[in-house]
Amino acid sequence: MKLSELSKKGGLKAINTYKDKEIEGVYISDMVSDVITCTKANVLLITLQTHKSLIAAANLVDVAAVVFVKGKKPAPDLIELANKVGIGLFTTAVDAWTLALKLVELGIK
Amino acid sequence: MGSCRHKWEMADIRYGYLVVEGCPKCGGRSSFFSEEPVAPVDEYREGDHFWIYLGSSQAVKFNLKCMKCERVVNLDDMMGLMMSTCNDPQCKVAQIGIKEGKGTIVYVALCADSSHTSGKCVSAKGIKALNEYFNQNIKASGKKIVIVPCDKCCNIDKCEGIVIADTGLTDMY
DSSP, X not given: OBHHHHHHHHTOEEXXXXXXXXXXXXXXXXXXHHHHHHOOTTEEEEESOOSTHHHHXXXXXXXXXXXXXXXXXXXXXXXXXXXXXXXXXXXXXXXXXXXXXXXXXXXXX | OTTOOOOEEEEEEEEEEEEEEEOTTTOOEEEEEEXXXXXXXXXXXXXXXXXXXXXXXXXXXXXXXXXXXXXXXXXXXXXXXXXEOOOOTXXXXXHHHHHHOTTEEEEEEEOSBTTOTTSOOSOHHHHHHHHHHHHHTOOSTTOEEXXXXXXXXXXTTTSXXXXXXXXXXXXXX
């Protein structure tokens, strides 16, 4: 599923301008050391973590986009960094578990 | 083996702490990886140095193994990775970023001895394998990762970057 379609159906609010990539999987983590060992290219990363190191890690493994749950919004410097490396940023009011259930419902695995 | 077009995967993944120490006598800094349940904070004497705990963060260590020829590249000499944001024109890391151009992000592989008094840094074969590993998995067109050893930094205390580490998650300890 394309990121734009997933955003619409999943109720995700875009924070920046994103490339409409095909999402090939989902990973949930708040630890950057976990992101570099467990995440793959074109994955949608779900997290509460809003430190810039998240983008440093996500870029290294070619994450397609990051969703900040529970309404968390990153600082402008993180958004600037994500724009530089081409990672889409989204936010949602729901928690990680609720979003995961929604994504499974949409057929994302 | 020598002609193998390696397909790397992470191996021997270990989670632990990256502990940073400083010597007030010489101003040097050192770091090591600990797999203890809690990061060690001991102060101790080592030759002319007196190492004092400066901080720690949760981190991960790994080696790289080729799925085709089973060659393993040991990365014990790498303490972490830092995304470079350095724009000092005198810095070799910044120069590499400028030379590579848009779409390329430079990461610095950090060794244990930031002062490089021993003359050692992350091995050349480790740097080569890291570059191959992270670039082999990229799907975005025009995107490239360049990993360089930290002895290329103009000054490890001044070279700007974002270290990939889970700082602050265990401050309650």
